[in-house]
Amino acid sequence: MKNNLIISLCAVAFGLLAGAVLMLATGHNPASGYSYLFEGGLKNPERIGNTLATATPLIFSGLAVAFAFRTGLFNIGVAGQLLVGGFVASVVGLNLDLPQVLLLPAMLIAGALGGALWAVVPGLLKARFNVHEVVSSIMMNWIGFWAVYYGVQSFIKNPSSETESMPLPDAATLKASWLSDLFDGSFINLGLMLAIVVVLAVAFVINRTTFGYELKAVGHNRDAAEYAGITVNRSIVYSMAISGAIAGLGGVALYAGNASNIQIGILPSQGFDGIAVSLLGANHPLGVLLSAIFFGLLYSGRGFMNAMTDIPPEIADSIIAIIIYFAATSILVERLIRWAIRRRANAKLNAAQEGKGK
Amino acid sequence: MWTTIEQIFPYAIIYTIPLLITALGGLFSERSGVVNIGLEGLMVVGAFAGAFTSFKLQESYANEGWVPWVGLLVAVLAGVLFSLLHAFASINLSADQVISGTAINMIAGAITIFMARNMTGSGNIRVSGFSPFDMDWKWLPLSDIPIIGPLIFTKTYWTTWLILLILALSSFLLYKTAFGLRLRACGEHPHAAEAAGVNVKRMRYIGVMISGAFSGLGGAIIIMTYAGEFTGSVAGLGFLALAALIFGQWRPLGVLAATLFFGIATTVANVSQVIPSLAVIPPIVLKVFPYAVTLLALIVFSKSSRAPKAAGEPYDVGKR
Numbered sequence: 001m002k003n004n005l006i007i008s009l010c011a012v013a014f015g016l017l018a019g020a021v022l023m024l025a026t027g028h029n030p031a032s033g034y035s036y037l038f039e040g041g042l043k044n045p046e047r048i049g050n051t052l053a054t055a056t057p058l059i060f061s062g063l064a065v066a067f068a069f070r071t072g073l074f075n076i077g078v079a080g081q082l083l084v085g086g087f088v089a090s091v092v093g094l095n096l097d098l099p100q101v102l103l104l105p106a107m108l109i110a111g112a113l114g115g116a117l118w119a120v121v122p123g124l125l126k127a128r129f130n131v132h133e134v135v136s137s138i139m140m141n142w143i144g145f146w147a148v149y150y151g152v153q154s155f156i157k158n159p160s161s162e163t164e165s166m167p168l169p170d171a172a173t174l175k176a177s178w179l180s181d182l183f184d185g186s187f188i189n190l191g192l193m194l195a196i197v198v199v200l201a202v203a204f205v206i207n208r209t210t211f212g213y214e215l216k217a218v219g220h221n222r223d224a225a226e227y228a229g230i231t232v233n234r235s236i237v238y239s240m241a242i243s244g245a246i247a248g249l250g251g252v253a254l255y256a257g258n259a260s261n262i263q264i265g266i267l268p269s270q271g272f273d274g275i276a277v278s279l280l281g282a283n284h285p286l287g288v289l290l291s292a293i294f295f296g297l298l299y300s301g302r303g304f305m306n307a308m309t310d311i312p313p314e315i316a317d318s319i320i321a322i323i324i325y326f327a328a329t330s331i332l333v334e335r336l337i338r339w340a341i342r343r344r345a346n347a348k349l350n351a352a353q354e355g356k357g358k
Numbered sequence: 359m360w361t362t363i364e365q366i367f368p369y370a371i372i373y374t375i376p377l378l379i380t381a382l383g384g385l386f387s388e389r390s391g392v393v394n395i396g397l398e399g400l401m402v403v404g405a406f407a408g409a410f411t412s413f414k415l416q417e418s419y420a421n422e423g424w425v426p427w428v429g430l431l432v433a434v435l436a437g438v439l440f441s442l443l444h445a446f447a448s449i450n451l452s453a454d455q456v457i458s459g460t461a462i463n464m465i466a467g468a469i470t471i472f473m474a475r476n477m478t479g480s481g482n483i484r485v486s487g488f489s490p491f492d493m494d495w496k497w498l499p500l501s502d503i504p505i506i507g508p509l510i511f512t513k514t515y516w517t518t519w520l521i522l523l524i525l526a527l528s529s530f531l532l533y534k535t536a537f538g539l540r541l542r543a544c545g546e547h548p549h550a551a552e553a554a555g556v557n558v559k560r561m562r563y564i565g566v567m568i569s570g571a572f573s574g575l576g577g578a579i580i581i582m583t584y585a586g587e588f589t590g591s592v593a594g595l596g597f598l599a600l601a602a603l604i605f606g607q608w609r610p611l612g613v614l615a616a617t618l619f620f621g622i623a624t625t626v627a628n629v630s631q632v633i634p635s636l637a638v639i640p641p642i643v644l645k646v647f648p649y650a651v652t653l654l655a656l657i658v659f660s661k662s663s664r665a666p667k668a669a670g671e672p673y674d675v676g677k678r
Binding site for chain 1 (some may be wrong): 372376396443446447451453454455456458460462463464465467468469471472473475476477481594597600601604640641642645646649650652656657660661
């Protein structure tokens with residue numbers, strides 16, 4: 001746990017350093033770039049609210065990736081699951097005429113089911129036919145992309161625009177005026193509360209239940225788990241379904257919280273960022289929460305930085321990508337740490353021996 | 359019907375070629391034992407490098423025929439350099455190859471747009487690439503051959519023939535030379551290969567670098583043929599190439615068939631609205647078709663999969 005923290009912090013430091021080099025190389029001043037970047041995300045309550053809101057879908061997508069990771073599955077299909085979950089929830093939100101207290105839960109359930117459906121296909125293929133989940137979930141991403149592309153046009157098309165869905169009425173979104181007012185009019189919404197609840201729920205399931213233990217056992221060593229009497233195939237299917245359901249909830253937070261409609265022809269980048277969030281957070285629910293907020297900060301502050309300094313906003317994406325590369329090659333950092341420890345131990349030993357010699 | 363096919367087929371080939379060369383690159387990498395999910399990112403890097411080079415050269419050498427070729431060459435070099443990131447992570451550091459590849463995709467997507475924006479503001483780079491031509495030379499009127507003439511030898515590009523040549527050479531290299539045998543051995547049973555005196559790490563480096571070179575070339579060919587503009591992505595073609603590699607069961611001719619299938623299916627879906635005989639099919643069916651077929655193919659091949667046995671596993675000398 002402590003090692004994970006050091007590795008993640010090192011990766012962040014390297015990523016920020018590489019970002020500074022990039023800024024320098026393109027003729028910008030990294031110091032002012034970073035100060036505007038962080039100011040843009042934290043300067044006043046509204047910006048802090050926006051940072052948290054930007055982080056909300058990332059918390060869900062990061063959790064979805066992390067949950068599947070714990071069972072040894074790489075869910076690269078979170079983007080499609082977000083999209084499908086958001087779409088199904090939007091269809092429910094636009095067509096059911098219910099009071100808000102019933103409508104929102106109905107939308108959340110629909111979103112979770114939509115996401116779960118999209119993730120359970122790769123899960124079943126993996127369990128039944130041993131098809132690698134990476135390729136099958138990439139295929140599901142594109143199938144979801146086109147399904148939503150035409151689904152929006154046929155069921156919930158915005159009459160005044162060809163490329164987006166009808167906006168949801170306020171009662172069918174996670175927006176809450178008291179929360180926005182608390183953050184001076186930010187677009188922060190109830191999605192954040194939901195995300196925190198899901199973080200706690202996932203932490204509980206993974207760390208405190210037999211079911212979670214079984215999933216982790218399958219992730220650590222499939223054969224040993226099978227030998228211990230765990231139904232590996234069932235665990236794989238459940239893990240993917242739950243991962244997809246979390247992503248689907250994220251879709252609701254994204255399309256019925258941060259936004260109030262769906263733009264067609266876009267696979268949400270939050271899905272792929274979820275991989276980064278999960279990796280930086282060491283696949284741990286609380287780690288995911290923290291790293292999602294950090295990435296939310298980078299994404300939310302980049303607009304302000306771009307306006308003040310002309311540094312292209314993609315610097316945030318670059319920093320995140322480089323962080324992930326360093327997180328993936330964390331063994332390098334581990335080796336360095338081990339090497340430093342050994343050197344210090346050797347030095348001590350040598351010093352002790354020299355002392356004896358004298 | 360025939361005229362429709364005549365119209366569509368040249369475009370299907372143009373679309374197939376970048377996919378083919380990228381999948382072929384992936385084949386070298388996976389056959390050497392390294393899963394390369396970063397093909398998408400490597401294509402983006404190639405597309406950017408090619409567009410950047412041509413853009414800069416066009417300022418002083420407008421309308422010169424060699425400019426796009428230099429762009430392709432630089433794209434190959436950029437692809438190789440970038441693939442070293444993946445090679446280093448997965449071969450030297452035993453990193454999870456899927457995660458490292460994902461990082462490659464993210465870095466490529468972000469940094470190329472970052473650089474492009476520094477250049478042009480909008481992040482899009484327009485270049486004038488190759489122009490299609492008919493092979494109707496007086497001494498060799500290939501495009502007049504019945505049936506295949508209009509399908510294959512019209513509206514074609516030299517890059518198409520270059521890639522087909524590379525395909526043939528790759529096939530030869532993989533199956534008829536000692537180098538090919540060693541490379542494949544590293545993907546099947548690296549310890550046996552090592553025992554037979556093969557430097558597994560070096561072979562894997564070569565495999566990944568070839569995938570970088572080919573993906574870079576593929577990305578640049580997109581820019582120089584049908585796209586004409588760098589926009590910061592290759593629209594998932596790298597992932598499709600990965601699927602084609604599996605669909606084609608890790609063999610060059612299989613990959614050719616699989617990518618041609620994707621090329622035709624995608625072209626049909628793209629033009630379906632303007633061709634009456636296709637317009638009756640709901641567009642969603644045509645758009646989803648290639649991906650759904652891939653899923654089915656994955657199921658069908660799952661029993662008899664010929665995936666390189668050691669692909670995706672870090673090579674650990676001490677593990678027997």
